[in-house]
Amino acid sequence: MAEFEDKVIHELDGIKEYDNPMPGWLMAIWWGSILFAAAYLVFYALAFGEGSMEAEYRAETDRALAAIQVYLDANPLVPSPEELLAGARDPVVLELGASRYARSCASCHGAEGQGLIGPNLTDDHWLHGGSISEVFLSVAKGWPAKGMPPWGRAMPPAELTAVVSYVRSLQGTHPAGGRAPEGQPFTPEPLPET
Template structure:
């Protein structure tokens, strides 16, 4: 009987301990679930578990910093930076001195504890291996010609290599033949090569050019002074212009006549204005085909109906308020209620800023998270905040629109 009591006593203790552990595990799981909701609403804009975004990756951050440090940093990171906390300053410096919003006014201690519980649970999960699957060919996508690969000269087909070698051999033989002809026939001419008739001929000019006489290029220096060209003691010689200069002058005359006929008489060529307009049309077509081009021209209109603006407000509250303030007054990001804009204040400019982001300033791109309609709705809602003058608005930034 005593043995049975002892056994029951020990079993009761084990059962109680098991129930307590199960209850603790279940409570921790509930904390992580609640923490994920808080994290997604306030932190996911700037943080990821496995990758640096605006702020650092958070995997195992509780092991590196500790729960108490994390709670203080989430509550008010700038207070820790100003106090000289080494780790807080290091994070602030590493991520371009982008201040993290203080959450001690918007989140309770329980919310912050739940966020830390979620970070622990997410850190314990194995890192998902990225499996790269071959992209299926999109039949609707236009075929893009692959850039030709560079080929080394010696890797060209043997027929081409033989053709190049044969052409080089023919050129060398022609040069050798010309040199041999000069060496054979010039001695036969004797002193007659110095006659003016031979020297003024094409063969004579080439010969003397090869022998160092540059008259064929520079023209003949006659050293005759113009009798009537005397200005303040300065006299002018009647020398020939260089033949190359005269030839180039005649070529420019012919080119000018051809240019005038082609562009201004027969109008068979496009003038600069027409070429500019055609290139702009081509650029617009290319930009229209590429929806991911930040320079593509868009012509969205501001949405003014109440349903669209209400949808834009909910999107803004869930994704933008953490950095721009619940009323658009600006916190980490700029004030969205004044007339000053860093990247343009038109609805199309705001749409592009939302879509492509400004990574250098900490603004993340939203094109992978929001649809086109959602981005247009939130852009229209942002414009509806103009002139609302919220309390504690951030100072103007950018240019007045």
């Protein structure tokens, strides 16, 4: 460290003080940070002004929604009632549906569909229509005002249809401790022969 003078200028309680020059790189970065801050402030004041956060958010949203629209146009999901009903007899679909049901639905509708916070799914009464298409719509779009989330935004398409098929398979199982029937009676559509 030959560049330092190491000249003692004060001494107190046995502590000596040198007065070596400050490291050059340190001062250079310091002045650099001050200049950067000044430049950023000028740039910020001139270029963004009020509400740059909102502007960035709008731009991000617009870009994302456009990309999603392109994707959906290319990959539409239009399950037919027949597909959904057939799923209620397909063990592979039912296994997928059951596991997703346990994860996302059981906390409100009960582990066996007997109803808990949400209505009983095993009886023949329905608050929002009991046809397989209506059930699909209820699951996909939800009833946010009543606490049913729009699962179409949270489940992959295959799981969404599988859950609907699984719910159809619960019809008439009547588990113990079920919630009292709510809504209108509906005779379930027949399942296809296997």
